[in-house]
Amino acid sequence: MSAENSEEKGWASFKEKLRNTYRLVVMNDESFEEVGSYKLSLLNLYVAISAAIVLVVILVSTLIFFTPIKRLVPGYGDASSGDLLEINKTIASLEKQLKEQKNYTDSFRRMITGDDETESDVKEEKIVEIDSLQAVPIIKEDEILRQEVEEEVQSQQRQKIGSINVSSNDMPLEQLYFIPPITGVVSEQFMPDKKHYGTDILAPKNTPVKATLDGFVISSDWTLETGNTISIQHSNNLISFYKHNSALLKETGNFIKAGEAVAIIGNTGTLSNGPHLHFELWHKGKPINPEDFITFE
Numbered sequence: 296m297s298a299e300n301s302e303e304k305g306w307a308s309f310k311e312k313l314r315n316t317y318r319l320v321v322m323n324d325e326s327f328e329e330v331g332s333y334k335l336s337l338l339n340l341y342v343a344i345s346a347a348i349v350l351v352v353i354l355v356s357t358l359i360f361f362t363p364i365k366r367l368v369p370g371y372g373d374a375s376s377g378d379l380l381e382i383n384k385t386i387a388s389l390e391k392q393l394k395e396q397k398n399y400t401d402s403f404r405r406m407i408t409g410d411d412e413t414e415s416d417v418k419e420e421k422i423v424e425i426d427s428l429q430a431v432p433i434i435k436e437d438e439i440l441r442q443e444v445e446e447e448v449q450s451q452q453r454q455k456i457g458s459i460n461v462s463s464n465d466m467p468l469e470q471l472y473f474i475p476p477i478t479g480v481v482s483e484q485f486m487p488d489k490k491h492y493g494t495d496i497l498a499p500k501n502t503p504v505k506a507t508l509d510g511f512v513i514s515s516d517w518t519l520e521t522g523n524t525i526s527i528q529h530s531n532n533l534i535s536f537y538k539h540n541s542a543l544l545k546e547t548g549n550f551i552k553a554g555e556a557v558a559i560i561g562n563t564g565t566l567s568n569g570p571h572l573h574f575e576l577w578h579k580g581k582p583i584n585p586e587d588f589i590t591f592e
Contacts (some may be wrong), residue, residue, distance in 0.1 A: 442520060471588070479591060494573075
């Protein structure tokens with residue numbers, strides 16, 4: 296009982312001290328003139344200090360969460376933030392574009408300087424499929440639709456070509472001098488019964504593809520099956536096609552001299568399974584065997 300009484304007396308004494316008032320007097324040190332006086336109590340002092348601490352905490356928290364100062368807080372700007380993710384995507388896209396541009400400039404430089412890879416180097420390389428569209432399973436209906444569209448496009452091109460009067464002379468094809476578009480090994484010959492209307496020629500990587508005769512470019516575009524394809528209208532109702540190229544160097548409407556580079560050999564399109572040129576010759580709307588007029592090897 297005595298311990299409880301002493302605790303109660305101590306608590307009462309503490310509360311009494313909190314309620315006691317004190318006077319804070321501010322005086323001039325030299326003249327002892329009273330400048331001001333303030334009544335204080337321990338309770339008021341504790342309340343004032345607590346309020347000041349709470350106000351400071353609120354102010355600091357506001358500055359941290361609602362101003363750019365929050366970026367200085369360790370752990371806030373981690374790799375999962377939206378800004379950093381966007382920056383990483385931009386950097387990855389720029390790196391990809393830079394790599395593609397470097398490959399293109401290297402190919403163009405080799406074409407100009409003649410520093411091409413040899414055929415043995417090409418055969419030793421492992422063919423890697425770069426066309427992601429080939430990984431998509433082909434649906435029979437889609438394949439039929441693509442063939443119909445391609446045939447219609449070719450028909451429109453032939454009609455367009457027929458309306459172009461490139462030359463009024465109609466010389467026998469045997470009297471024309473055809474420049475080989477590329478020199479290499481013939482891997483597949485002209486077989487119209489199997490709907491293979493041209494000749495496939497293997498050649499080193501980055502080899503330039505040349506125009507076989509003078510003419511105008513009537514098509515320079517990309518298709519799903521033949522990849523980068525360019526076609527040229529010549530005199531004597533002749534059309535030449537150059538397919539599966541890695542890059543096209545001429546645009547529709549350009550006039551091309553015989554032997555001028557029009558593309559770079561490649562492996563584009565779903566019908567290609569390795570670097571080669573698919574070359575076609577059409578005379579008066581019908582395919583002809585290029586090997587009857589051109590020696591590729």
